[in-house]
Amino acid sequence: MEDRNAFSWNSLIRGYSLAGQKEAALKLFQEMRKEGILSPDRFTLPALLSGAVHAGTLDEEFRSLHSYIIKVGLLMDPFVATSLIAMYSARRAYEESKMAFDDANSVDVGVWSSMITASMKNEEGEKALELFTEMLDLEIKPNRFIFSTLFTACGELSALEIGKQIHGYCSKSIEFSDNATQNSLINMYSNCGMIEEAMKAFDLIKKPNVISYNSVISALAQHGLPEKASEQFKRMKLHDLAPDEITILSLLTAFNHAGLVKEGLKLFSLMEDKYMIKATYQHHASIVDLLARAGEIDDSIRFINEMPLKPETSVWRIVLGACSKHQEIEIGKRVAKMLIEEEPLQAANYVLLANNYARVEKWIEAEKIKQMMNARGLEKDAGFSWIEINRRIQRFGVQDKSHPLSEDIYKRLHELINKIKAAGYVPDISFTTVQDGGDDTREESLYYHSEKLAFAYGDLLTNEKVKLRIMKNIRVCGDCHQAYMHFSLITGKRFC
DNA sequence: TTAGGGTTAG
Numbered sequence: 390m391e392d393r394n395a396f397s398w399n400s401l402i403r404g405y406s407l408a409g410q411k412e413a414a415l416k417l418f419q420e421m422r423k424e425g426i427l428s429p430d431r432f433t434l435p436a437l438l439s440g441a442v443h444a445g446t447l448d449e450e451f452r453s454l455h456s457y458i459i460k461v462g463l464l465m466d467p468f469v470a471t472s473l474i475a476m477y478s479a480r481r482a483y484e485e486s487k488m489a490f491d492d493a494n495s496v497d498v499g500v501w502s503s504m505i506t507a508s509m510k511n512e513e514g515e516k517a518l519e520l521f522t523e524m525l526d527l528e529i530k531p532n533r534f535i536f537s538t539l540f541t542a543c544g545e546l547s548a549l550e551i552g553k554q555i556h557g558y559c560s561k562s563i564e565f566s567d568n569a570t571q572n573s574l575i576n577m578y579s580n581c582g583m584i585e586e587a588m589k590a591f592d593l594i595k596k597p598n599v600i601s602y603n604s605v606i607s608a609l610a611q612h613g614l615p616e617k618a619s620e621q622f623k624r625m626k627l628h629d630l631a632p633d634e635i636t637i638l639s640l641l642t643a644f645n646h647a648g649l650v651k652e653g654l655k656l657f658s659l660m661e662d663k664y665m666i667k668a669t670y671q672h673h674a675s676i677v678d679l680l681a682r683a684g685e686i687d688d689s690i691r692f693i694n695e696m697p698l699k700p701e702t703s704v705w706r707i708v709l710g711a712c713s714k715h716q717e718i719e720i721g722k723r724v725a726k727m728l729i730e731e732e733p734l735q736a737a738n739y740v741l742l743a744n745n746y747a748r749v750e751k752w753i754e755a756e757k758i759k760q761m762m763n764a765r766g767l768e769k770d771a772g773f774s775w776i777e778i779n780r781r782i783q784r785f786g787v788q789d790k791s792h793p794l795s796e797d798i799y800k801r802l803h804e805l806i807n808k809i810k811a812a813g814y815v816p817d818i819s820f821t822t823v824q825d826g827g828d829d830t831r832e833e834s835l836y837y838h839s840e841k842l843a844f845a846y847g848d849l850l851t852n853e854k855v856k857l858r859i860m861k862n863i864r865v866c867g868d869c870h871q872a873y874m875h876f877s878l879i880t881g882k883r884f885c
Numbered sequence: 886t887t888a889g890g891g892t893t894a895g
Binding site: 474 | 888
């Protein structure tokens with residue numbers, strides 16, 4: 390080109406950036422600065438950063454871009470700030486996102502949307518909702534980007550009441566709903582245990598796309614409705630929508646959760662030839678889970694050994710988890726030994742092995758594993774339970790006493806336990822974490838699992854026959870599952 | 886005929 394203007398530079402930079410050629414884009418940016426005549430403008434930085442929304446490492450180049458942006462005073466430009474926040478967020482640099490957001494000091498909806506998304510990526514759904522409230526206070530009008538992210542947040546937090554409220558607000562304030570927003574609604578209702586509402590959200594979509602179908606199929610999978618999931622799969626094909634990797638994975642999950650081994654294996658065998666979808670590592674892992682969970686431990690191991698992809702430790706951990714469920718102690722020991730040799734710093738390997746022993750009440754062995762883990766300075770991920778009451782979300786950890794109503798909660802919990810014991814509940818101490826003391830201490834430690842505390846709290850604060858919605862970050866403990874069924878019978882409260 | 890942010894699984 391004879392006449393290059395900022396426009397041409399910016400377009401070229403955008404092209405490279407979007408094509409994932411970060412180095413080339415950066416090089417052009419530097420050249421542009423060197424030429425001296427044209428200084429990068431407010432279009433240049435979003436162009437440069439537009440490719441950076443894909444995950445990557447936080448290189449020095451990006452940090453110095455931030456300095457440059459501040460130096461030339463472009464941080465106050467909403468488009469620049471938005472892409473800078475998104476760039477940091479894609480690199481899991483939440484603090485940096487937040488710094489950029491604070492410095493931009495903006496009332497632009499895009500900047501807020503970017504920050505809300507960054508909070509979500511940092512697993513801070515509560516923060517996302519807080520930011521939403523703040524922006525409403527500043528009279529910033531939310532748009533569809535914000536709504537879809539918030540629905541995801543409510544789904545992750547199981548915050549149904551808040552979610553419904555935002556849904557209502559959304560219906561009133563934006564005239565058309567696009568697929569992305571509608572799709573996230575399916576997910577929100579499904580994650581809040583409301584499959585009927587999720588189906589309603591799906592039925593309202595005028596022209597469902599692949600993601601809509603994937604969302605509804607995985608919602609049905611989550612709710613243990615594999616036949617309905619298959620129905621939607623058929624419907625999707627009738628509408629000439631080609632299933633993708635996620636469709637198949639979601640369907641496999643549906644079969645997996647329902648123990649439909651034959652159906653799962655059949656779909657897996659058809660996926661490459663009939664649907665032209667290459668089986669990824671995750672599809673293979675799903676089949677391992679399908680077999681192992683159904684008790685076909687030997688078959689699951691054979692499947693791993695015959696996989697065309699190199700098995701990672703995660704598939705072996707699936708087998709190890711299933712071993713304790715099916716009390717296959719010897720196989721469990723072998724798998725655990727191999728896992729611990731390969732990944733001595735992965736706490737889950739020890740926890741699963743200790744569980745294996747605990748499930749058959751081999752307390753001494755279980756204790757030894759726990760000690761080994763402690764000696765290596767490893768800690769397992771803390772388990773939490775969340776419950777939403779009166780549009781407030783409360784979090785409980787094991788033996789949590791931090792709530793102001795703690796005394797009442799424990800009192801209610803003891804009452805509940807006594808009642809369900811009288812009604813036939815037998816505590817299953819094989820779900821205890823190992824610790825000193827005899828069976829009594831062990832039994833008592835079960836009472837203070839975060840799940841039970843959350844239920845007692847919910848029971849304490851609600852009078853009518855409400856449905857309590859309790860969310861967990863790890864799989865529910867088997868004893869808590871039993872206790873919940875009894876709680877439900879004696880309190881008349883439903884839960885999910 | 887240049888700009889940003891969102892949705893599905895595990």
